[in-house]
Each structure stands twice: as structure tokens, then as C-alpha cells.
Amino acid sequence: MANKLINQMGLPKSIANIFAARNIITAKDALSLTEFELMELLDVGMTEVTFAMAHISEVVCPPCQTALLLMEQRVRNESLAGHLPTRLKGLDEALCGGIPFGVLTELVGPPGIGKTQFCLKLSLLASLPVNCGGLEGRVIYIDVESKFSSKRLIEIGTKSFPEIFYKKGMAQEMAGRIMILRPTSLSEFAESLHRIKVSLLQQQVKLLIIDSMAALVLGEHDSGASRQQALGWHVSFIKSLAEFSRIPIVLTNQVRSQIGDESLMYSFQARSHSTKEDTPVTFDSHLVAALGINWAHAVTIRLVLESKSGQRFIKLAKSPISPPLAFPFNITASGIVLLDDNGIEMKGPEINNIHCQGQNALSNYER
Amino acid sequence: MEIGMLPISASKRGKLLAAGYTTLHSIATTSITHLATDIEVSESEALEILNFATRNSALERSSGSNTNVIQVGGQTAWDMLNEERFSSSITTSCADLDNILGGGINCKEVTEIGGVPGIGKTQIGIQLAVNVQIPLDYGGLGGKAIYIDTEGSFMVERVLQIAEACIEDMSEYSHHFHKDNQAYGVKMHPNSILENIFYFRVCSYTEQIALVNYLDKFVTEHKDVKIIIIDSVTFHFRQDFEDMALRTRLLGEMSLKLMKLAKNFSLAVVMLNQVTTKHVEGSFQLTLALGDSWSHSCTNRIILYWNGDERHAYIDKSPSLKSASAPYSVTSRGIRNSTSSSKRIKMV
Numbered sequence: 001m002a003n004k005l006i007n008q009m010g011l012p013k014s015i016a017n018i019f020a021a022r023n024i025i026t027a028k029d030a031l032s033l034t035e036f037e038l039m040e041l042l043d044v045g046m047t048e049v050t051f052a053m054a055h056i057s058e059v060v061c062p063p064c065q066t067a068l069l070l071m072e073q074r075v076r077n078e079s080l081a082g083h084l085p086t087r088l089k090g091l092d093e094a095l096c097g098g099i100p101f102g103v104l105t106e107l108v109g110p111p112g113i114g115k116t117q118f119c120l121k122l123s124l125l126a127s128l129p130v131n132c133g134g135l136e137g138r139v140i141y142i143d144v145e146s147k148f149s150s151k152r153l154i155e156i157g158t159k160s161f162p163e164i165f166y167k168k169g170m171a172q173e174m175a176g177r178i179m180i181l182r183p184t185s186l187s188e189f190a191e192s193l194h195r196i197k198v199s200l201l202q203q204q205v206k207l208l209i210i211d212s213m214a215a216l217v218l219g220e221h222d223s224g225a226s227r228q229q230a231l232g233w234h235v236s237f238i239k240s241l242a243e244f245s246r247i248p249i250v251l252t253n254q255v256r257s258q259i260g261d262e263s264l265m266y267s268f269q270a271r272s273h274s275t276k277e278d279t280p281v282t283f284d285s286h287l288v289a290a291l292g293i294n295w296a297h298a299v300t301i302r303l304v305l306e307s308k309s310g311q312r313f314i315k316l317a318k319s320p321i322s323p324p325l326a327f328p329f330n331i332t333a334s335g336i337v338l339l340d341d342n343g344i345e346m347k348g349p350e351i352n353n354i355h356c357q358g359q360n361a362l363s364n365y366e367r
Numbered sequence: 368m369e370i371g372m373l374p375i376s377a378s379k380r381g382k383l384l385a386a387g388y389t390t391l392h393s394i395a396t397t398s399i400t401h402l403a404t405d406i407e408v409s410e411s412e413a414l415e416i417l418n419f420a421t422r423n424s425a426l427e428r429s430s431g432s433n434t435n436v437i438q439v440g441g442q443t444a445w446d447m448l449n450e451e452r453f454s455s456s457i458t459t460s461c462a463d464l465d466n467i468l469g470g471g472i473n474c475k476e477v478t479e480i481g482g483v484p485g486i487g488k489t490q491i492g493i494q495l496a497v498n499v500q501i502p503l504d505y506g507g508l509g510g511k512a513i514y515i516d517t518e519g520s521f522m523v524e525r526v527l528q529i530a531e532a533c534i535e536d537m538s539e540y541s542h543h544f545h546k547d548n549q550a551y552g553v554k555m556h557p558n559s560i561l562e563n564i565f566y567f568r569v570c571s572y573t574e575q576i577a578l579v580n581y582l583d584k585f586v587t588e589h590k591d592v593k594i595i596i597i598d599s600v601t602f603h604f605r606q607d608f609e610d611m612a613l614r615t616r617l618l619g620e621m622s623l624k625l626m627k628l629a630k631n632f633s634l635a636v637v638m639l640n641q642v643t644t645k646h647v648e649g650s651f652q653l654t655l656a657l658g659d660s661w662s663h664s665c666t667n668r669i670i671l672y673w674n675g676d677e678r679h680a681y682i683d684k685s686p687s688l689k690s691a692s693a694p695y696s697v698t699s700r701g702i703r704n705s706t707s708s709s710k711r712i713k714m715v
Binding site: 056240348 | 601602
């Protein structure tokens with residue numbers, strides 16, 4: 001809407017022509033100027049300018065919906081009321097039915113914890129026929145680190161849904177719905193996103209997975225501010241993609257070790273805490289999510305996968321719909337399984353910590 | 368007052384000056400036909416200029432002769448005090464937080480709430496959108512809410528949960544106070560709460576500016592809107608914005624418009640903000656996003672942070688409230704006092 005042309009907004013011809021003559025073509029151009037600047041630029045009086053601005057604003061501003069209408073629409077138009085079930089009972093209950101459509105869901109955790117396993121399972125679930133509780137759609141899997149394994153995909157499929165996968169030709173059909181893209185740079189990634197945008201909007205694709213976002217961004221040469229900016233642009237783009245095609249988008253993020261004293265505080269907090277320096281030094285949680293705080297704000301749901309005292313946990317670190325819960329899980333031949341569906345409610349910022357200890361990195365999963 | 372202050376186009380102003388009209392008085396005393404021929408415009412345009420000029424010069428003269436110069440659009444502190452006494456506030460559903468805020472989020476004011484991801488900004492936003500609808504009988508405002516979502520984190524499922532909990536609380540309250548009278552049963556339905564939340568999904572900063580411009584008209588048509596929530600004000604201004612000077616100006620303009628809305632329609636404006644890291648004296652600190660000049664533009668600023676295992680809200684800036692902090696918690700029923708014990712076991 002921001003790039004809507006002013007001469008198509010139904011303004012009186014006389015004013016619309018003046019805008020065009022002064023090279024103020026889109027709503028974005030006009031709304032970036034003050035009324036006074038516009039008066040000077042367009043050489044018209046204030047009443048005309050205020051009228052034109054009010055008109056442009058009204059045309060550009062998004063439509064109003066009541067929350068009730070929104071809910072009814074979701075229930076009516078979307079399969080499973082707008083959620084992709086993960087088939088992990090506890091997690092689905094906490095998330096009101098599964099991974100929601102239209103928003104970004106992030107998986108963050110140390111290497112080998114099971115992020116890719118989770119993604120594989122999700123892509124299978126989205127491609128399952130509707131009568132088996134799936135979405136019967138195509139899946140686009142953006143595999144940056146070349147970790148996608150079709151063998152493992154079929155294995156998870158046959159173990160979790162034997163009744164479907166032992167049917168002749170079904171495995172082929174399922175796997176045929178999953179398309180894997182392997183971009184090597186951020187620009188290539190953006191390009192492929194633009195290409196698939198059309199098919200996304202035609203609603204054939206029901207799930208988009210990016211494994212991993214961190215590898216994409218961190219692989220770029222430039223760092224610091226310009227990287228932040230590049231990331232910012234992509235975040236906006238992916239978010240709008242999710243919003244308009246109303247599909248769930250799942251992204252994975254890596255971890256990095258904390259640099260020095262990075263326990264971030266506000267200035268007013270630092271004052272009050274400076275007196276007691278004796279806070280115990282944290283010994284095992286030196287890990288933080290690789291993409292920074294700006295990114296963390298942008299994702300709607302953050303799932304942290306971690307291992308603590310030899311037990312793996314999946315934690316709902318950020319979610320607008322569920323309390324901070326932690327579920328112990330295990331990786332089996334059929335993918336991720338929860339050991340307990342009730343979940344443990346976590347207190348405090350502990351939910352955001354990423355532990356990695358007591359885990360044998362070599363044995364990726366028990367067969 | 369000068370010719371330059373007239374709300375007319377630059378070329379007409381130039382013509383006026385060239386024709387020797389330097390004061391408003393000189394325009395006001397001339398006739399339309401004279402003016403039209405002098406500056407070569409049509410008579411209707413000349414009439415328009417003449418109207419502006421006479422109105423402004425009349426205003427100038429009256430205020431010049433009157434000793435009470437400031438009266439135009441001004442208000443004495445005493446009047447303001449009286450007005451503030453009747454101004455209402457919206458409860459946050461957390462008594463501790465309401466206490467330090469002096470009753471809740473105040474109407475006629477712009478409040479900024481910021482904090483790290485997952486601290487509960489959106490939760491507070493949704494809670495306020497529900498709480499503003501608590502009927503007058505229950506000490507609420509019985510108003511409606513506008514929810515401007517820039518991030519796509521508004522979840523209807525969650526609104527429904529909070530609305531249901533809010534209605535339960537109200538019926539408990541009425542049961543408590545009117546045991547004898549069954550007529551006081553709460554007649555509200557969660558769906559009617561959802562119906563009174565006007566939701567706008569904003570997808571770019573241009574749309575955000577356009578929407579703020581349009582709100583004036585929208586609120587005029589929906590007079591019972593008592594709160595505007597922007598979740599978050601930051602998102603689009605933080606992504607892909609190169610011209611920082613332009614950003615600061617646009618943000619400033621937007622916050623002024625919101626302040627005007629808050630005053631004119633006596634409604635509360637709540638802006639949610641994200642955090643960023645800032646390098647201060649050799650160490651990194653957390654601070655709210657959008658820079659230093661932005662921090663001037665809000666009346667009240669509340670920062671949400673983790674204090675040990677508890678969520679706290681801290682009043683960072685307010686002209687009337689003293690800086691204080693209070694614990695709160697996010698439960699399945701919404702924002703509540705932090706002392707309420709949880710059913711689930713605590714993890715060690």
C-alpha cells in the first residue's frame with residue numbers, strides 16, 4: 001500500500017496533477033514530507049494540502065477489522081483454525097493447536113540438539129493428506145547448511161505414520177511435495193524468495209522452513225551495522241510473506257558463546273545492583289542466540305532446544321499465547337517425542353537460557 | 368502577524384509582496400477587485416486570501432487590546448487540575464502496577480512501555496484492550512479499543528482467553544458485592560469484547576503514518592474509543608531505514624499527533640517499544656530503541672525487566688509519578704499480581 005500511486009487515489013484531477021508534476025508519485029513520498037514542505041513544493045494553499053493529506057492517509061491506511069471478525073475468519077477459512085499441529089501433545093496444547101499461521105516461529109539451540117529433526121517432522125506434517133490431519137500442501141525447505149536428509153525424512157515418515165507410508169506410492173508423493181532450496185548467500189536467498197512468492201500467494205505452499213537463518217546472515221562478509229540493516233530488511237520481507245500468504249514460517253537460529261560480561265541491564269538497574277557484586281558467576285550458560293536482540297523482537301514464537309544434565313528440553317521462551325513451559329524430549333527414530341506432556345512452568349528469565357551440557361554430541365539420536 | 372503566516376501557496380505570497388501588500392491590515396482594507404487585479408488572480412481566490420487576512424488581523428487586534436494575551440487556546444493550571452481530577456485511568460489487572468501508576472494507565476496521556484523480547488509487552492497491550500471495556504458499574508470505562516499491530520504478534524486466541532478471565536473476575540466481583548441481587552450478573556459475552564477491539568495490521572512505516580493521520584477521523588466516528596495501543600511503534604522504523612534525520616522527524620511528528628489525539632478525545636495512548644543495546648562508558652547497556660530524541664517524545668515511560676525471577680515494571684520517566692518499580696506476572700488469565708501462586712511446579 002505504501003507504494004500506491006497518488007494519481008490512482010481518486011483525488012481531484014487538479015491536485016493529483018500537481019503532485020505528479022512535482023515528482024511526488026507514491027504515498028510514501030507524500031507522507032514523508034511535512035504539510036509545510038508540501039505547501040512550498042506544490043505551491044498550493046494549506047486547505048488543499050490538508051485535504052489531500054487526509055485523503056491520501058485514508059486511502060493508504062490498512063482496513064479496520066474487529067478482533068471478533070478476525071477470529072471468525074480464521075476459523076472459517078483456515079484448516080485447523082490456523083495452526084499446524086506438531087503432534088507433540090503438550091506443545092500443541094500450549095500453543096492452542098500448534099505452530100500458528102502467518103507468524104514467524106524460531107527454533108534456537110546448540111548444534112545437534114534436534115532443530116533439523118524438528119523441521120523435518122514439520123515438513124512431513126504439512127505435506128500429509130488432510131484426512132490424516134495434515135495440510136496437504138507443498139513445503140519449501142530452505143536448507144542453508146546442507147543438512148536436509150531425505151533418507152531421514154522417509155525414516156521419520158515410515159516410523160510415525162506407517163499406515164500412510166506403507167501404501168504404495170505415498171512416500172514418493174509425500175517427499176515430492178517438499179522442495180529443497182540451497183542458497184549460498186543472502187542475496188541468492190532473497191532472489192529465491194522473490195521467485196517463490198508467486199506460488200506462496202497462490203496458496204499451494206503450506207509451510208516455509210529456513211534452516212538456518214543464522215548461517216545465512218552470519219555467512220555474509222560485512223558485519224556490524226550493515227549486517228543488522230540487511231537482516232532488518234529480510235525480517236520485514238519474511239514477516240510480510242508470512243502475513244499475506246497466511247502460512248507458518250519456521251526458522252532456526254544458532255547459538256554463540258557469550259562474549260565477556262554481557263549480562264545486559266538497564267542503566268537504572270546497574271545503579272541499584274552495583275553494590276552487590278557477589279552474584280555467583282554463571283558456569284554453564286555461556287550460550288546466547290546468534291542473531292541479536294533486534295531479531296529476537298521480530299520473531300513471534302521462540303522455542304529454545306537445550307540439554308541440561310543429559311536431558312533435552314524444548315522450552316517456549318517467547319510466545320504470546322502460552323505460559324513459559326519446558327518439555328523434556330528425546331529423539332527417536334520417529335523424530336522428536338515428548339517425555340511428558342504436562343510441561344514444567346519456568347520462573348523468571350531462566351526460560352531464555354540455553355544450556356548445553358551432559359549431552360553426547362556424537363550420538364545424534366537413539367535408534 | 369505577517370503575510371508569511373497566511374496559509375496560502377508560495378507563489379501567491381510572492382505576488383502579494385511584489386504588489387506591495389506587506390501587512391495583513393493593508394490586505395484587509397482593500398477590495399476584492401483591487402486585490403484580484405493587483406496580484407493577477409481570479410476573484411474567488413482573492414476572496415479567499417481576503418478572508419484569511421481579515422480573520423487573522425481581527426484576531427491580532429482583539430488579542431492586542433486585551434490584556435489576557437494568552438487566552439487563545441490556553442488553559443490555566445487551576446483548570447487543568449480540576450480537569451485531571453475527573454480524568455480516568457485503565458487498570459492493568461495487576462494491583463501493584465496500578466498502585467505505582469496511580470490507578471492504571473491514564474487517559475489523555477501517552478505512555479510508552481518497553482522491554483526485552485518475551486517480557487510481556489504484547490500481553491500488557493492485549494490486557495489493556497480488554498480492560499478498557501470493563502463497564503462503568505465495575506469501575507471501568509466501558510470504552511472500546513484500537514489495536515495497531517505492526518509486528519503480527521496479536522493472537523485472537525489469547526485475547527479470547529484474557530477476555531474470558533476478565534468476565535469471570537467481574538462476575539466474581541459482582542457476586543461478592545451484591546450477594547442478594549441476582550440482577551447484577553454479568554451480561555457480557557467474550558465475543559462482544561472481541562467485537563469492540565478495532566484491529567489494524569500495519570505493514571510499513573508509510574501505512575503507520577497514514578493510519579495515525581486517519582485515526583483522527585476514525586475516533587471522531589467512534590467516540591467511545593478510550594485507548595489506542597501500538598504494538599510496536601518501533602518495528603518498521605527499525606528495519607531498513609537509512610535516513611536517520613528523516614526517521615527522527617517522522618517519529619516526532621507521529622508522537623505529537625498521538626498526543627493531540629489523547630488530549631482531544633481524552634483517551635489513553637500506549638506505545639510498545641523494543642530494546643536495543645547501547646555502548647555507554649565502556650560497557651553495553653540495555654536501552655529502549657529509537658534513540659535519544661525519541662525518549663523525549665513520550666509523557667510516561669515504563670520499562671519492563673527481569674529482576675531475579677520476577678518480572679518488574681519500572682517507571683523510568685513521568686512528570687507526575689515518582690520513579691518506582693513493581694512486580695507483575697503473566698498468567699494464563701492475563702497480567703496479574705506476581706504473588707499469585709502458580710499451579711505448576713517450579714523448575715530448579
